[in-house]
Amino acid sequence: MAEIKSTAKKLEPGKVEIEVEVPVEEIKTQIDRAIKEMAKSARVPGFRKGKTPRPVLVSHFGKEAILTRTLHDALPLWYEAALDQSAIKPIDSPELDFDNLDEQDKPYKFKATVPVAPRPKLGKYVGLEAEKEVVEVKDAEVEEPIERMRKRVARLEKINGRPAAAGDFVVIDFAGFVGGEPLEGGSGSDYMLELGSGTFIPGFEDRIAGMEEGQSKKLTLTFPEEYRPENLAGKEVVFDVTAKEIKERVLPELTDEFVAENSEFDTVEELRDDIRSRMMKAREGAAENLFREQVLEKAVETAEVEIPSVMLEKRSQELAGEFAIALKDSGVTFEHYAEQIGMSAEEVRKGFRNEAERQIKQDLVLDAVAENEVLEVSSDEVEAEIRAQASRRGIDAEKLLKKTQEARREGFVRENLLRRKALDLLAEKAIPVLHKHDGATKKEEEKPEIITP
DSSP: OOOOOOEEEEEETTTEEEEEEEEEEHHHHHHHHHHHHHHOOOOOSSSOOOOHHHHHHHHHHHHHHHOOOOOOOOHHHHHHHHHHTOOBBBBBBOEEEEOOOOOSSSSSEEEEEBBBOOBBBBBOOOSSSEEEEEEOOOOHHHHHHHHHHHHTEEEEEEOOSSOOTTTTTEEEEEEEEEEEEEEEEEEEEEEEEESOOSSSSSSSSHTTOOTTTTTTEEEEEOTTTTTTSSGGGTTTEEEEEEEEEEEEEEOOOOOOOHHHHSOOOOHHHHHHHHHHHHHHHHHHHHHHHHHHHHHHHHHHHHBBOOOOOOHHHHHHHHHHHHHHHHHTTTOOOHHHHHHHTTOOHHHHHHHHHHHHHHHHHHHHHHHHHHTTTTTOOOOOHHHHHHHHHHHTSSSSHHHHHHHHHHHHHHHHHHHHHHHHHHHHHHHHHHHEEEEESSSOEEEEESSSOOOOO
16 A cells, blocks of 8 residues: 555544545555456456456446445545554544545545544552562472372272272272162262262262271262252262272382483472472562552552543443353353353443453553653564464464554554553562562562562
8 A cells, every 4th residue: 555644633632633645646556456346246248257458347337436436445444544654543433524536646635533532641650569479489389290290100009908098099889869769870880989089979988988898888968059950959869889999099209210201301300490490480470460460550540541431332342242252162152151140141241341441441541651651662573573473373473464464453563562561661660569478578669579588
């Protein structure tokens, strides 16, 4: 697209007028495109479909029809280009003031009155105080994934001379009865049950503990009130159980050889160091994200933000729509979900308004901070972000770049990057109040680093 010219001026709070001038070469390009599109379905006597010469097509359709089609197809493109050029973010459809396209040898002009969000009145956003957790990883936490690794390759050995206990595996035959009638799906033979796994209803595994090999027992239990299917909820059930065999899990010894065989590391210490490092990195990231969220919330609290109703309604509908799609992917309808939580579908949708309001306020405050601090995002940064997204999604970067450009989504990427920079600035200039789980706090007057006790 040949570059258009646009100028923007504020009319009143919440409205901007854009004057757009489209150059002659762009008009001619769009006219050619319109003729080609119209030719695809044209049936001109004496010519094969798609082979009609241009002069004949022009004569066949008529100049007025071609110019009308051109304006119909191109006006939205020119409007979007003007928005990109002016860095204006509309919150609703524009009011367009335009004439018919009746000349091809001079620029075409039109105006757009664009509704925009009012700029927030920022309060204090530098030097804000927010809590930040001092993270640590305890030795016992490092051992947990190692124990899981050992359990995955453990062997089961038969126990002789003692009753079953929590953590043991018991091979059982069982049959359940409700009201004297066999419980559908409530029987089995040679079933291996891990005591403590919570596989059966409450009380079942506890009563198996203490049984010895060959022992039979009658268990009288009650289905939980919230049990599904509902026809069994709260009902008494009797199980006849026989413990046929008791086994215990025998873990392999934790040695360098074991680690080398079952991981990418050569020694136990290397494995422990890696686990600790990954845990620390994850917790530091979580602590930093929570800190940034709190800083942003405080910046929003100190600002005066007005949200146009159309903007709030649009974001609410977007959130509800995204949630409905997620439910559908899980095989659940919006209405069924609402019924399950005891609300109407309309009540659930209204619940998205609070989240929509929170998101919009944050976005508007970040936009205002970016403008105040004259933050910028270069084209190289936009391209780098698109390539990074492609890498994370495992798709071809060049294809995603092309797709983003064709969909005119670079502005969306730039907007998100600009808000990220604004949030970076808020966090960098904030004052962390460090705390541990024991409630101790410490204020840092300079940019902090995570401290380990």
